[in-house]
Amino acid sequence: MYNMKRKAFLMTALSIAAATLITGCGNSSTSPTQGDTTPPAPTPTNVIFFLGDGMGMTTMTAARIYSVGEDGELTMDTLPETAFVKTFSNDAQVTDSAPSMSAYMTGVKMNNEVISMSSDTVANSPIADANGNLLGNNCGSSNGKSVPTLLEQAKAKGLATGVVTTTRVTHATPAATYSHICHRDLENDIAAQAVPGGTGYNSALGTNGLDVLLGGGRQFFMTVKDGGKRADGRDLIAEMKAKNYAYASNSTEFNAIDASKADRLLGLFTSSHMSYDLDRDPAKEPSLAEMTTKAMDVLGKNSKGYFLMVEGGRIDHALHETTAKKALQDTVAFDNAIKAAIAKARVTDPDLKNTLIVVTADHDHTLVLNGYAKRTGKTTASNAGVLGVVKDYVTGLVTKDNDGAPYSIIGFGNGENRTQSSRSAMASLDDSVTSANLYHQEAVVRVSAGNETHGGTDVFLGAIGKGADTFNGTIDNTKVNTLVKAAAGL
Secondary structure, three states: OHHHHHHHHHHHHHHHHHHHHHHHHOOHHHOOOOOOOOOOOOOOEEEEEEEEOOOOHHHHHHHHHHHHOOOOOOHHHHOOEEEEEEOOOOOOOOOOHHHHHHHHHHOOOOOOOOEOEOOOOOOOOOEOOOOOOOOEOOOOOOOOOEOOOHHHHHHHOOOEEEEEEEEEOOOHHHHHHHOOEOOOOOHHHHHHOOOOOOOOOOHHHOOOOOOEEEEEOHHHHOEHHHOOOEOOOOOHHHHHHHOOEEEEOOHHHHHHOOOOOOOEEEEEOOOOOOOOOOOOOOOOOOOHHHHHHHHHHHHOOOOOEEEEEEEEOHHHHHHHHOOHHHHHHHHHHHHHHHHHHHHHHHHHOOOOOOEEEEEEEOOEEOEEEOOOEOOOOOOEOOEOHHHOEOEEOOOOOEOEOOOOOEOEOEEEEEEOEOOOOOHHHHOOOOHHHHOOOOOOOEEEEEOOOOOOOEEOOOEEEEEEEOOHHHOOOEEEHHHHHHHHHHHHOO
16 A cells, blocks of 8 residues: 555656646746747857968077077977978979968969969969069960869858968968969069959959958059059059058058958058168068968958968078078068967967967978087177077187188078188177178078078977867878868868
């Protein structure tokens, strides 16, 4: 009898509980989604692709010592995921910037000097235009086909897009993101590809074109009579202003632009390349970090996200000159831009769950660190640091070569400064000489001024944020394109 009563009691309790549960589920007053018929807003996906032009690993090491000493860290040193990248082009062991950046942007190997075209494209050199400048298009009507870039694919998905550089915005690296042409020197044509609706416009950039374009290179947007190099009489700056681009030609104008009100932003701060950071006048030219963060402000208004390419382009130029101090300072300026971008991205995406930041180089150079130098610490007004001459790590005395002359820690495999006889004539070489702003480090093989070559060594890649853990091992530069595309969902 007891068991029967107990069973009846349990059945009743279960019935009441079930009824309560059913009632609760059907009670709209307790529903957590009451009246909520709007789907959640999509989470924006942001990609920032940093490219240090010519920034080989020895340049990175030297820049670290220059800036923070041997045991210090640059921001790029702290990126949690790393890889080595192979950089050879379709036709050369040692690449130039055009096919190497194009490989990152398109996933396709192409010939040296070619910008974002198929592998069969021949880099036909430009011919003289109506003004006598070698800017005339000689590509031919059936010379290869354009291949889509990451920036174009981002644009097609509704993301905002931007390009920031310290070179001319029409130079090889920035051009590879938004243009397609058989030869990198056709900068008038490249500029026209960025002007929405104009003759020669790259329609893959959509109706409105790039959202941000910042750097140097005004000459390719201006007519000859206005001091530019355009042979077609077009004023591309005026055309872009007519397409609702806010425009800045100097730091004052740049700082005055309210990013929250600017739909699109164009900044052309110099006729050719922007100044080396060592020479830059902040009143005239913004820093790479300043351009990067303002670009992020403009692009960040897009609810779907953005793709931004940032180039520290003049690292490469200083290395071609064999002026190491300029190269190292520009590397530090590039690193400062990375630091600023990560900090800014974390404001809205603290754990970078929806932001991928990649830092790499397109190729290296022939810069080397010589001798068994003692530790120098960072470079200061009173300490040459890595820019000095080699001093023995045991005795601290200046190290001499077989001719009895000192030699600098930094040297180059080839360059303009090579002694043509015994180096004994360089016996007075010291830190004050080798650490000067304009000093050209010595080279093993003598070439003409400014024509130190690229190197073919693998380069560093670092990544942080969404999908960063897929970057590892030794990979081809075309593989980087695949990994970025997958992380961004392009």
